[in-house]
Structure formats: C-alpha cells, structure tokens
Amino acid sequence: MSFISASGVKYAYEDSDKLALKGITLKVNKGEFVALLGHNGCGKSTMAKTLNALLTPSEGVIYVDGMDTSDEEVTYEIRRNVGLVLQNPDNQLVASIIEEDVAFGPENLGVEPAEIRRRVDNALKAVDMYEYRTHAPHKLSGGQKQRVAIAGILAMEPSCIVFDEPTAMLDPNGREEVMRTIKTLKEKGITIVLITHYMEEAVLADRVIVMDEGEILIQGEPEKVFSQVNLLKKHALDVPQATELAYKLIGAGLRFSKMPLNTDECVSLLEEALG
Amino acid sequence: MSIIEVKDLSFTYGIKTPFEKKAVDSLNLSINEGEIIGLIGHTGSGKSTFVQMLNGLIKPTSGQVFLNGEDIWAKPKEIRKIRFKVGMVFQYPEYQLFDETVYDDIAFGPKNMGLSGEDIDATVKKAAMFSGLSEKLLKKSPFDLSGGEKRRAAIAGVIAMDPDVLVLDEPTAGLDPKGKALLLSQINSYHRERNNTVIIVSHSMEDIAQIADRVLVMNKGRLEMFDTPKKVFAQADRLESMGLRVPQITKIMLTLKQKGYDVSDGVLTVEQAFCEIVSLLKKEGKI
Numbered sequence: 001m002s003f004i005s006a007s008g009v010k011y012a013y014e015d016s017d018k019l020a021l022k023g024i025t026l027k028v029n030k031g032e033f034v035a036l037l038g039h040n041g042c043g044k045s046t047m048a049k050t051l052n053a054l055l056t057p058s059e060g061v062i063y064v065d066g067m068d069t070s071d072e073e074v075t076y077e078i079r080r081n082v083g084l085v086l087q088n089p090d091n092q093l094v095a096s097i098i099e100e101d102v103a104f105g106p107e108n109l110g111v112e113p114a115e116i117r118r119r120v121d122n123a124l125k126a127v128d129m130y131e132y133r134t135h136a137p138h139k140l141s142g143g144q145k146q147r148v149a150i151a152g153i154l155a156m157e158p159s160c161i162v163f164d165e166p167t168a169m170l171d172p173n174g175r176e177e178v179m180r181t182i183k184t185l186k187e188k189g190i191t192i193v194l195i196t197h198y199m200e201e202a203v204l205a206d207r208v209i210v211m212d213e214g215e216i217l218i219q220g221e222p223e224k225v226f227s228q229v230n231l232l233k234k235h236a237l238d239v240p241q242a243t244e245l246a247y248k249l250i251g252a253g254l255r256f257s258k259m260p261l262n263t264d265e266c267v268s269l270l271e272e273a274l275g
Numbered sequence: 276m277s278i279i280e281v282k283d284l285s286f287t288y289g290i291k292t293p294f295e296k297k298a299v300d301s302l303n304l305s306i307n308e309g310e311i312i313g314l315i316g317h318t319g320s321g322k323s324t325f326v327q328m329l330n331g332l333i334k335p336t337s338g339q340v341f342l343n344g345e346d347i348w349a350k351p352k353e354i355r356k357i358r359f360k361v362g363m364v365f366q367y368p369e370y371q372l373f374d375e376t377v378y379d380d381i382a383f384g385p386k387n388m389g390l391s392g393e394d395i396d397a398t399v400k401k402a403a404m405f406s407g408l409s410e411k412l413l414k415k416s417p418f419d420l421s422g423g424e425k426r427r428a429a430i431a432g433v434i435a436m437d438p439d440v441l442v443l444d445e446p447t448a449g450l451d452p453k454g455k456a457l458l459l460s461q462i463n464s465y466h467r468e469r470n471n472t473v474i475i476v477s478h479s480m481e482d483i484a485q486i487a488d489r490v491l492v493m494n495k496g497r498l499e500m501f502d503t504p505k506k507v508f509a510q511a512d513r514l515e516s517m518g519l520r521v522p523q524i525t526k527i528m529l530t531l532k533q534k535g536y537d538v539s540d541g542v543l544t545v546e547q548a549f550c551e552i553v554s555l556l557k558k559e560g561k562i
Contacts, residue, residue, distance in 0.1 A: 173317055240523060
C-alpha cells in the first residue's frame, strides 16, 4: 500500500508567479527508500515540505497514511508521522544535554515520562549515540550532531522521515555515519525520502526520482535512472564516476552485463572485461 | 617564490582551562605565489584555525606566519592591512550579505580600504564579472538572489579587495553539481587572470582533485601530507585511516592496480581512467 500518494500537486510561493511544483503525481510505498535528485530550485525541498504539511498544495492533493495534508484537523498527526531532518545539525538541536534534546519532541506531544525515557533510550541506541546521552551537543562532530537530530525525530516514533540534504555540511566520515544510520532505519521499516546532491548516496535507494523545473523528469531503480547518462548530463546533473566510466567504455564498443553504480561493481565488471 | 611561509605554527584553545586543546600543532610549510592549494582534513583537524591564522584573525600561540617574507605580527597595530592582502571567504558566506543592493555589498570592502568613487565602481564591476554575476543583478537586493548567486556575490565582495591570497572555506558546500562546476570554473579563471594564490578548504575530494596544484592534508592539528593531487590521492589507505576518502574514480583504478592490472595510481579524472582502460583493452585485443 502506498504511504504517500500525491496527485496533480501544484504549488506557488506567495511572492512568486512561477509554479515551484507543476503538477506532481507520486506514490511512495510503506517502508520504501526513495532518493529525490535535482538541481537547486527544481522543487525538491518544496516537495519535501508538502509531505509533512509545512506547505499545503495550491492545487491537487497529498495523502499521507490516508490523511489529507490540507485537512487542518490532522496536521499535527501528519507532522508526528512524518519527521523532517535538515541540512545544518546546529540549527536542529535545542537543549544543552543530548538526552534532553531527544526528549523535546515527545515532551511536546504530551507523552508520559516513563514512556519518554523508553523512547529516548531507544532512539539514541538506534543512531548509536546512547553512550553520549549525558554529553553536551556542541562538543560532538558534525556527523554525531546529525545523528542526535535524527534521534530527536525517532523519539516521536514517525513512520516516515524526510531528509533534506542531511550530509551537505559533513566531512566524509560524517557522511558515511549518517548514511549507515539511514540504512538501519530503512531496515526497521521506516519510509525514507532522501534529498541529496551526492550520487553515491542516491544509488543506495530503492528508487530514484529526478526532478527538474517542478516536474518529475525520470524515476526508477538507481541502475535504470543512472544509465540515462546523456539525459542527466543534459539537465546538468551528475552520475557516479563509476557509471560514467562504464558509459564511456560502452561508447567505445565494450559490453557490460549491467550498469555499475559503485566502486566494487565497477571493478568487478572491469575485471570481467579485461579477463 | 613563496608568498606564505609558516614556521612552527601552533594554536591552543582554552589555555589553562579544562577544555585546553591544541588545534594546530607545529606546522612548517611554504606556499608559492600563484599556486592553488587544496586543504583537506576531517572536522576538527585544525583546517579552519590554520587558515584564520594566515590573515591574523587568530594570533598564533607560538610560531610565525610570514607574508612576502614579513612576519604578519611584527606590527600588531597594522594587522588590518594583512586582511586586505589575504582575503577570507568563510563557510556559507551568503549569510554575511547585508547591504541594500548587491553593488553596495561588494563595494563595502573597497570603501573600507579607502578607495574613492570611480575606483570603487571599476573594482565592483570587475569583481562581479570575475564571479559571473551579470550587471543587472548588481541593482537587486542580495536577498532576492538564488542560492548560487548569493554565494558568488559574497565571494565577489572579497575579490573586490583584490587580495594576493584568496582563502575559500568550503566554497561549494550545499551547491548542486551545476552550481559547483560553475563556481570552480569562475575561481579558476579568476586565478588565471590575476595569477593570485588560492587556498581552498573542502570536504569534496573530487573538487580538490580537479582544481588543486598541491594538496595539503591536515590530521589532528598536524601537517600529514603536502604534495600533488596525484601523489596524495594515490595513498587511499592512509587517507582513509584519517577519515578522508579519495575520489571514486581514483579508488576504482587503485583497486585494479592492486589486482595486478597495468594502470597508474593517482588517476584523477574519468577521462584519464577511460584512456587507460581503452589502451589496456586494445593491448589485449578485446576491442
């Protein structure tokens, strides 16, 4: 069953006569991991904000777990259900002790104290930050801060988390920590929508959706989408270097059994070809 | 000739407090005039502290920074002059735009340097051109620009002071692939025209591989490597042990080499990898 179902969604910002979303129709299944790609200004972040009713469509309708996002009666229920993690971890942490920060969400939902304790512990364990629970957030690395921000969302027990460029400000280690955490959440059955400019992150998704000028340009399994090297390049988007190399080699007359998306796949395909 | 020379440079935060931490530890290095230096290191490796000592925003705990052979702290009262010679573009500089128009924002630096009317005008227009901002954008409020344009406007504000050394801290963070490519090519063409020295701090190994003449690797406050991108990125294992990575294409070619194939290490571009694989395939008669 689809968890998110958007049909004909249009959105225009108040001070603009241009549509940021030009009629998006989209389904995301329960437990699916979807990556949303596209250059700045293509409407990805606008789309993300419509998924937890921070913005409501000017036209069209979005159902989240069967609830209409335009129905104000269910706004809070939708926001509890769909968590949002943003780019800058420093802007998302509010308390001076990590476990208090994680407790902020459930406290505001009016959850019982004993239940808050249980949720905070579970959330911190899920992102592998439990042993830091009594530390101060400002002493952490970027990746650790971002994982605490994710724990803060988890403590509200959402069924879906939307990540808007969660690794843009992190160093290579921090990026890997966050991506590992996202994969764990996916295994726990949480629906994931990941907005990113990093192709090596997008290839980890079940499905990649590429947006351009407020519309969906192409979508499908990562292998299928990234094989369209020309189309993506024409729209000023990147493909992983592994895929680009294979694409060039195919142009030079080589045959591959599949399109490589990462280092290991590329190396083994090249080994096959070179013999 | 070296434009910057650093001798036994150290900086310790919070001296005599429980939080005392050596951020930069006995650095010795020199940077040549006209070089593009890529500076990499994990979060907390001391990169930002180091670059802030280059223009006197942070005073070293010990050691010296020489600019054109002169100790920048020889006359502490004149440290402001150094800041015009070593221009600093911080992370997310678009949050530092403040004036009513893009033009006024870019003109702020030159005005403070004491330039007058016509000179300011020429300087602003030149800086805008170098940053790839069209003249019609100059009349707009900086807050009405797109993300990529704001970033370039903020960089123009520093370029307008015509610094001999331009330091950019994570200039491409958060930009999409197109904005990233555009910004890097603007920096490159500005560099070629002006032949100034550029230091780029980045977490993107691909960017560094593409633009830098030499790569400076910092780890735990110390200088770990300082060499050409080819030589630095050939040492994938060593970089990975420091929490860094090499570009994906470099990694692919290094793995093939380890498996015994006749390819070079330190391959930095897809184009180069393609040529090497094709010549291997031809040699084997596979294509």
